[in-house]
Amino acid sequence: MQKLTQRFANLSAFGMFLILAMGALVTKTEAGRGCGDDWPLCNGKLIPAYTISSFIEYSHRLVVGIVTLILVVTFYLVFRYVKRADAKWFISGTVLMTLIQAGMGAMAVIWPQSSLVLALHFGLSLLAFAFALLLSLVFTPLGQYQQDRKIRTGFKVLVWITAIYSYVVVYLGAFVRHTVSSGGCSGWPLCNGEVIPELSGATGIVFTHRVAALLLFFCILFLYLQAKRQYQASDRLVAGSKWSLILVLMQVLSGAVVTWSMGNDVAYLFTGMIHAIIIACLFGFLCYLCVLTLYDRKGQSHPG
Template identity: 60%
Template sequence: MMNIQKRLKQLSFASMAGMFLILVMGALVTKTESGRGCGDDWPLCNGKFVPAYTIESFIEYSHRFVVGVVGLILLATTILVFLYSKRKDAKWYVGGAMLFTVLQAILGAMAVVWPQSSAVLALHFGFSLLSFAFTLLLYLVFTRFGEAMNQGGRTRLSAGIRWAVWGVLIYSYVVVYLGAFVRHTEAVGGCIGWPLCNGEVIPEMVGGTTVVFIHRVAAALLGLSILALFLFIRTQASPGSAVYRAALYSLVLVILQILSGGFVTLAIGYDIYLVASLLHAVLVSCLFGVLCYLGITSLYTAEQSKLQAYAAPRLP
């Protein structure tokens, strides 16, 4: 049994690391405009199993190859989890990861064969992000963080804060989608300069400027929301609890995320732009993963509160 548990932990880690790599490579495909590097063919590349070497075809086909390998690893993980794991939450997480991995693969194939709108293409990153989040939660189940997650960090959060956690989590996904939408349009240079947009606090809302400015405002509101959430959580959770640490990490990551957004804008037109864009994608993936952990942990604080209330002595 110990060998099985060790194998489950190893496979879940491989799935999580693979999904993270898929996210980064997907961002690389978008930023280098390599999505059409294999033409309209799928799963072949320009009609060949091993395509002729071009930068675009290499990037696109490498991305497809990694998705295939990680998909097989996740499939093996799914089978072992359902056969040998007694954790119901692990089965939910691996099932969610498999579902969104299949969806993002289908959407990716459709984008190659049939040209899609920017709104649909942005969903591809969104599905990949959900797959990563589920594999992250799955891996944490088999670590000490999983035990802390189950216990809710032995913290009692009010219902209002628990609702706020999930509200911020859902809103963060909306902000991520807006960012992915910006990447898939010609709006990237809509706002020149940072933190001002085209030298103005509120720029003229035309074309790509509108899209980028809305994303900036949404990102700023997300930062303020996470700051407020952390300040509320620290009034009810001890510094050593899982909830407190997750809220603190979320605050640090959202600050870094906002700064990296500024870095992306200032790097437009320079060789470092690609690095800045990939850093932005990495940070948003980490932020969303930590927020998901915070959301799940907050659910267990609700169960902890119910148990403590039930165990409390009742006055006659």
């Protein structure tokens, strides 16, 4: 049953990644109202009339439904056949975040919600994906957390602060999308030709996100330098920090490309999706580093 459980864990992680990407697509194409005020039906029908917006929104709902069924099976298999407590926490977190997100999605369709609330949808999808990713890693060598050295308290705190702060940056990015503020800053790295523009309206929102993203880059750079200084090159903490640094650099550059692609709808949509996918991978690596800090000098057997 371990192989079957592993397959469903992998399907869950892939499914949550797909939900996250499709949710970003719904936001980017402004297809959230593609099914009107109806839920779970779409414009009063089980299979709606074809329009691009209804197709995108209804496809997203359909994928959420299928992945939820996969999660139910995964939840049963993990609690029935896996002895590791962390695996049970991971699948429970995935299911909880998915249910909350689905409930909020339904409420957003039926009742209008503010951009502050709508921005939480991507954050919840990100948490669900991170939990599912950690669950899938349980069944790989990366998920066997034997540690033969002490992790310094300061480094643990740095890892957790960086991960939490990255979530804040993600929320700001989602807020930019839901307030349709992307055009607030034309050009990159300058904003409307200025180092510090007028901080009001859409310009203030986008500029705040840019500054937060830049600070995140320096946080992860500092994290990597500390990991490299304190631990051996082969240590997972060093490898995870290095990949986090690579991904945050890619994230900053992809943000620049998103700005440069404004005016070309296809390029803007494509680069925006890439931007969302990179941040998902980055957050996944940071969550993995957080888990590593919880297994300081603790052995963990392979899942049964």
